[in-house]
Amino acid sequence: MTTLDKQLGEPEGAPSSAGSDDALLHMRGIVKQFAAVRALDGVDLDVRAGEVHCLLGQNGAGKSTMIKVLSASYQPDEGTVRWDGEEVRFSTPQAAIKAGISTIYQELDLVPGLTVAENIYLGHEVSTAGFSRRGDTNQRTRDLLARLGHSEIPPGRLVGDLSPAGQQVVSMARALSHDTRLLILDEPSAVLDHGEVENLFRVVRSLTAAGVAVIYITHRLDEIREIGDRITVLKDGSTVATGLPARETPTSELIRLMTGRSIKYVFPERTEQSVSAEDVAAAEPVLKVEDLSLAGVFSDVDLQVRPGEIVGLAGLVGSGRTEILETIYGARRASSGSVHVDGKPLRRGSTHAAVKAGVGLAPEERKSQGLLLDQSVYTNITVSSMGRFSKLGFLDRGAEKRRAHEYVESLDVRPKGVEHAVRALSGGNQQKIVLARWLLRDCRVLLLDEPTRGVDVGARSEIYKLVRSLADSGIAVLVVSSEVEEVLGLADRVLVVREGRVVHEAVATELDESRVLDLVMEGTPK
Amino acid sequence: MTDSRTERSDGSSLDKNDGKHVADPVEALPEVEPTDSSQSTIAPAATRNSTFGRLADMGFFRIVGLVVVLLLIVLVGTITAGDRFFATDNFLTILRSSAVLGVVAVGMTFVITGGGIDLSVGAVAALASVWATTVANQQIAQDTHWSFIVLVAVLVGAGAGLVNGILIAYGKVVAFIATLAMLVAARALAETISDNRNQSARELRGFFDFFGQKPLGIDMVIWLFVVVAIVGWVLLNRTTFGRRTFAVGGNPEAARLAGINVKRHTTLLYVLAGVCAALAALIYIARTTTGSSSHGELLELDAIAAVVIGGTLLAGGRGTITGTVLGVLIFTTLTNVFVLNNRPPSEQDLLKGAVIVAAVLLQQFVASRKRTT
Numbered sequence: 001m002t003t004l005d006k007q008l009g010e011p012e013g014a015p016s017s018a019g020s021d022d023a024l025l026h027m028r029g030i031v032k033q034f035a036a037v038r039a040l041d042g043v044d045l046d047v048r049a050g051e052v053h054c055l056l057g058q059n060g061a062g063k064s065t066m067i068k069v070l071s072a073s074y075q076p077d078e079g080t081v082r083w084d085g086e087e088v089r090f091s092t093p094q095a096a097i098k099a100g101i102s103t104i105y106q107e108l109d110l111v112p113g114l115t116v117a118e119n120i121y122l123g124h125e126v127s128t129a130g131f132s133r134r135g136d137t138n139q140r141t142r143d144l145l146a147r148l149g150h151s152e153i154p155p156g157r158l159v160g161d162l163s164p165a166g167q168q169v170v171s172m173a174r175a176l177s178h179d180t181r182l183l184i185l186d187e188p189s190a191v192l193d194h195g196e197v198e199n200l201f202r203v204v205r206s207l208t209a210a211g212v213a214v215i216y217i218t219h220r221l222d223e224i225r226e227i228g229d230r231i232t233v234l235k236d237g238s239t240v241a242t243g244l245p246a247r248e249t250p251t252s253e254l255i256r257l258m259t260g261r262s263i264k265y266v267f268p269e270r271t272e273q274s275v276s277a278e279d280v281a282a283a284e285p286v287l288k289v290e291d292l293s294l295a296g297v298f299s300d301v302d303l304q305v306r307p308g309e310i311v312g313l314a315g316l317v318g319s320g321r322t323e324i325l326e327t328i329y330g331a332r333r334a335s336s337g338s339v340h341v342d343g344k345p346l347r348r349g350s351t352h353a354a355v356k357a358g359v360g361l362a363p364e365e366r367k368s369q370g371l372l373l374d375q376s377v378y379t380n381i382t383v384s385s386m387g388r389f390s391k392l393g394f395l396d397r398g399a400e401k402r403r404a405h406e407y408v409e410s411l412d413v414r415p416k417g418v419e420h421a422v423r424a425l426s427g428g429n430q431q432k433i434v435l436a437r438w439l440l441r442d443c444r445v446l447l448l449d450e451p452t453r454g455v456d457v458g459a460r461s462e463i464y465k466l467v468r469s470l471a472d473s474g475i476a477v478l479v480v481s482s483e484v485e486e487v488l489g490l491a492d493r494v495l496v497v498r499e500g501r502v503v504h505e506a507v508a509t510e511l512d513e514s515r516v517l518d519l520v521m522e523g524t525p526k
Numbered sequence: 527m528t529d530s531r532t533e534r535s536d537g538s539s540l541d542k543n544d545g546k547h548v549a550d551p552v553e554a555l556p557e558v559e560p561t562d563s564s565q566s567t568i569a570p571a572a573t574r575n576s577t578f579g580r581l582a583d584m585g586f587f588r589i590v591g592l593v594v595v596l597l598l599i600v601l602v603g604t605i606t607a608g609d610r611f612f613a614t615d616n617f618l619t620i621l622r623s624s625a626v627l628g629v630v631a632v633g634m635t636f637v638i639t640g641g642g643i644d645l646s647v648g649a650v651a652a653l654a655s656v657w658a659t660t661v662a663n664q665q666i667a668q669d670t671h672w673s674f675i676v677l678v679a680v681l682v683g684a685g686a687g688l689v690n691g692i693l694i695a696y697g698k699v700v701a702f703i704a705t706l707a708m709l710v711a712a713r714a715l716a717e718t719i720s721d722n723r724n725q726s727a728r729e730l731r732g733f734f735d736f737f738g739q740k741p742l743g744i745d746m747v748i749w750l751f752v753v754v755a756i757v758g759w760v761l762l763n764r765t766t767f768g769r770r771t772f773a774v775g776g777n778p779e780a781a782r783l784a785g786i787n788v789k790r791h792t793t794l795l796y797v798l799a800g801v802c803a804a805l806a807a808l809i810y811i812a813r814t815t816t817g818s819s820s821h822g823e824l825l826e827l828d829a830i831a832a833v834v835i836g837g838t839l840l841a842g843g844r845g846t847i848t849g850t851v852l853g854v855l856i857f858t859t860l861t862n863v864f865v866l867n868n869r870p871p872s873e874q875d876l877l878k879g880a881v882i883v884a885a886v887l888l889q890q891f892v893a894s895r896k897r898t899t
Contacts, residue, residue, distance in 0.1 A: 355785025386766045
């Protein structure tokens with residue numbers, strides 16, 4: 001504990017006995033600000049040549065932003081980066097690649113219509129006077145793939161025809177085709193099955209043996225134990241511990257580091273103590289999901305939400321939580337199972353039917369899925385209940401604006417006014433617009449996917465209060481969040497999802513954050 | 527910092543309504559007290575809530591710009607051709623020759639605003655004209671009212687649009703390809719039906735009597751254009767149909783998740799474009815007394831150009847009927863000025879090309895400004 005505090009208090013202090021002189025990469029006090037959100041608030045990181053350095057942290061802790069700064073996709077607002085002993089500032093991703101930093105992102109960035117060899121040498125083609133030397137390229141590709149232990153992948157194969165695992169190998173080969181000295185892997189195991197993960201580890205070991213440094217991002221503790229050398233833990237955009245030994249540090253310690261909060265959100269009180277608690281318990285569920293499955297994503301999900309109740313789904317990215325919501329809503333077509341609202345079954349794969357039955361969804365990607373960014377605030381609020389403002393198809397825009405204005409007032413959307421484009425609003429205010437849409441619709445069931453993503457701290461409490469008051473007015477709310485604290489603080493009941501299955505269900509007050517994290521990451525209830 | 531437990535408020539800030547279901551959700555909401563952060567997150571662009579900003583949002587300045595361009599062309603026409611240009615008769619000529627393009631462009635505005643494109647409108651107009659005149663020369667046309675022919679043309683246009691729409695919305699064929707196929711097929715069908723001949727429809731007395739009228743001294747085809755433009759404007763700006771069009775074109779995923787039946791709506795947009803093409807066919811028949819498989823060649827390109835010049839975003843989500851009408855008038859007035867000055871059509875096409883490029887460049891400039899503010 002004391003050592004940790006020391007590291008926290010002294011950003012300049014050497015994090016380990018090895019000192020910072022032999023560090024290949026040395027980052028200090030990195031700050032990155034997006035509009036209202038401070039994504040990184042003083043991150044420190046040291047990576048030595050030949051080590052696997054694991055980056056650990058909850059969703060939103062700043063891991064992705066961190067690697068984007070490192071690969072020069074983002075420019076840091078403050079802080080210093082020393083690379084190989086010299087202070088540097090990479091202006092473009094190309095510059096970072098040239099210096100020897102290669103990144104393999106979660107979403108692979110390959111061109112599906114090009115061959116394996118073309119993808120690997122994309123941007124630095126083997127050529128003479130502009131003519132590509134195909135034979136040479138293919139030979140080098142074969143060498144690289146052999147080095148990665150995948151000589152079975154033909155260089156002339158289209159990348160789009162490969163499996164996700166094969167594509168990842170191509171990505172790694174691409175990284176190695178440059179003179180890579182630092183390889184960043186962002187959740188590489190998410191798309192791999194068990195055998196493929198073994199092979200990935202073998203490749204990583206052979207790279208580190210050759211002196212390449214690896215930054216490895218994962219949510220899976222067992223992987224860290226197996227492949228990692230040292231761990232750096234991020235939380236709320238800053239480094240809380242660095243240089244922890246990967247094998248010796250106890251799990252409880254890591255979870256404690258990841259969850260201890262410096263920012264405390266204020267959650268509204270639950271209804272349990274109030275009169276309505278018994279009503280809630282006695283009421284028939286509004287939303288009833290039975291054996292819902294989506295082939296290859298999740299299976300046999302059962303859940304019920306009663307009026308006035310908030311149910312939370314906790315799980316990692318890729319656990320199937322978002323897909324569960326979208327399938328309930330009909331945005332994805334369930335392969336089996338049923339969804340009932342007020343006892344009536346919903347037609348599969350029809351959002352239109354879901355909305356008619358009184359289901360509303362505030363999607364995860366608010367900007368791309370939730371809002372018509374260039375349209376005015378009032379059209380965004382009324383878009384799902386236009387029928388109410390129209391006679392024979394003619395819209396009463398005055399009535400629309402008046403009604404929208406009431407919501408803008410009561411939800412305290414800023415700036416006031418309903419005629420400007422929603423693009424101009426901040427994340428929190430945009431979320432209020434999406435909620436206002438379903439309020440206006442008088443929906444019975446509200447599905448919220450990451451309701452506070454991109455919402456700054458102050459506005460979060462407002463959103464929480466809003467959601468709670470919606471539930472109090474009799475709406476059944478189902479919330480998905482990757483922030484465990486949010487699920488625990490907001491929901492009455494929590495379902496933990498892991499790899500497409502509900503692994504645990506409990507009343508929120510009977511769970512704590514480390515227990516849920518444990519379930520989410522390890523999946524084994526102890 | 528070391529406390530990993532979640533801190534919860536003591537709940538004093540939340541109104542309780544004792545579990546009663548409240549009819550009006552607005553009233554059930556708590557008074558959310560403003561926080562410092564929500565104050566600070568007001569985006570800079572939102573301060574444009576001035577009259578200026580609102581006019582800019584409505585595309586007012588673009589419309590003014592188009593009017594200025596149109597007036598410039600009128601000025602050039604008056605200087606170069608004098609009284610031959612600046613005369614009521616000539617203006618009526620310009621409007622008459624605008625009618626076909628105008629009617630088609632209004633339909634095209636809907637399709638493009640809805641995020642699509644329709645290359646088949648010219649060919650569909652040809653097909654509708656041939657089909658209608660074929661029917662007009664048969665006994666059934668003699669026995670029924672002339673509006674039966676109008677109905678035939680409209681049904682042909684709507685049918686072609688329906689095929690386009692179903693292929694695009696439900697068959698997930700790219701709009702460019704589906705309507706390109708319709709272009710080729712509709713013109714081929716028109717050629718087959720007409721056997722490559724101009725089909726006269728002189729027997730249609732009532733039809734030509736109707737289109738021969740000149741209420742207020744203005745030709746019937748011009749009135750048709752005016753009516754289509756007004757109906758189009760109302761439909762786009764004042765109805766749920768128009769609102770859905772903007773939503774579907776602006777963000778189809780968000781529209782779908784908001785409960786709009788995106789596929790059905792997309793289909794309807796192509797049906798609408800087909801109906802507009804059919805109205806254009808009727809104008810062709812009224813003006814030339816014939817139906818021909820060569821009517822409306824390259825009409826689709828002029829229509830797309832007029833729509834884009836008018837300020838409708840080719841990517842969808844933003845569209846303006848007023849701009850489209852001005853775009854059409856700019857094109858036809860330009861043609862008129864060149865014809866009166868006996869300039870070759872090639873020069874005119876060159877200038878048309880320049881106008882299109884300038885308009886799109888301006889559009890991108892405005893769009894990028896909008897994004898950064």
